[in-house]
Amino acid sequence: MSETTLDVQGLRCPLPVLKANKALRAMAPGARLTVLSSDPASVADFQAFCRETGHALVSFSEAAGAYRFTLRKREDAPAP
Structure with missing residues (x-):
């Protein structure tokens, strides 16, 4: 299974979600994306x-103002 990390720390809403959406579109169904955010x-x-x-x-975690999200692209999404 593919796993990618996207560091969007320092960016404010809505940029973290927009950048994650763009990254997910380029990934295969079922792949994981870990997003690091400070917002x-x-x-x-x-x-x-x-x-x-x-x-x-x-998964989601927060430590000292740093947020970590792990997303899995839906299985029925079209492959890039």
Whole structure:
């Protein structure tokens, strides 16, 4: 299974989600994307993004103002 890391620390809403969406489009179905963010609004943004798009929010963690999201591209999404 493919796994990619996207560092969007320092970017504010809506850029972390927009950049993650662009990265997911280039990935194969079922691939994982780990996103590193510093924007507190990204917590709600990524929850809503996954709910709306069908991608899975596999894990989420926060430590000292750094947010880490692991997303899995939905299986039925078209391959790049």
